Amino acid sequence: MKTLSTKALLAMAHSPVRNYVIPGLTSYLIGSPGPAGTVRLFVNERDHQEAIAPHSHRFSFQCQVLRGAVRNRVWTQCSAGCGDFYTVSELRYRGNVGSYEKVAIESGRYMHRDEIHDEGAVYSMRPEEIHSIFFSRGAMVLFFEGPTVADRSILLEPLIDGETVPTGAVLPWMFQRGIRPTTAT
Numbered sequence: 001m002k003t004l005s006t007k008a009l010l011a012m013a014h015s016p017v018r019n020y021v022i023p024g025l026t027s028y029l030i031g032s033p034g035p036a037g038t039v040r041l042f043v044n045e046r047d048h049q050e051a052i053a054p055h056s057h058r059f060s061f062q063c064q065v066l067r068g069a070v071r072n073r074v075w076t077q078c079s080a081g082c083g084d085f086y087t088v089s090e091l092r093y094r095g096n097v098g099s100y101e102k103v104a105i106e107s108g109r110y111m112h113r114d115e116i117h118d119e120g121a122v123y124s125m126r127p128e129e130i131h132s133i134f135f136s137r138g139a140m141v142l143f144f145e146g147p148t149v150a151d152r153s154i155l156l157e158p159l160i161d162g163e164t165v166p167t168g169a170v171l172p173w174m175f176q177r178g179i180r181p182t183t184a185t
Contacts, residue, residue, distance in 0.1 A: 053168035068139030083111035
């Protein structure tokens with residue numbers, strides 16, 4: 001499968017958000033967001049090692065890997081004897097990327113399966129599906145975000161000895177607006 005021109009997409013990219021959850025991942029808008037959806041371009045300059053907390057989205061999405069690879073880790077609830085315990089929280093979106101109200105709603109056991117998507121691959125997810133993702137160094141992913149269908153999403157954080165480990169915390173270095181990457185992509 002032939003992929004889209006990354007040069008043309010980079011020329012169209014605007015409104016960068018740097019360190020989009022992980023160090024070195026930049027999200028760009030392609031065109032203008034609207035009620036019918038949004039198109040983003042994710043560009044990753046590092047070999048992604050840091051975990052992204054398992055989460056769902058408020059919309060369906062479809063992605064095409066233009067360069068590099070991604071490992072999409074899909075999480076499902078399971079019964080006793082499998083998976084690990086997690087606190088399940090609702091993230092209530094506050095109108096800006098990285099701005100959420102987090103409300104714990106339950107705990108449960110979850111397990112995952114990994115899907116590897118190389119250059120040219122297309123994959124998608126529905127709002128009720130939970131995932132985390134890893135990007136290779138140099139990965140470029142075109143992200144087609146469908147219309148918002150929910151006002152909240154789900155976050156899983158490890159539950160150890162009755163305490164929730166806040167792996168989904170939004171830290172000050174995340175979601176830096178308007179800063180262009182300084183390294184070549």
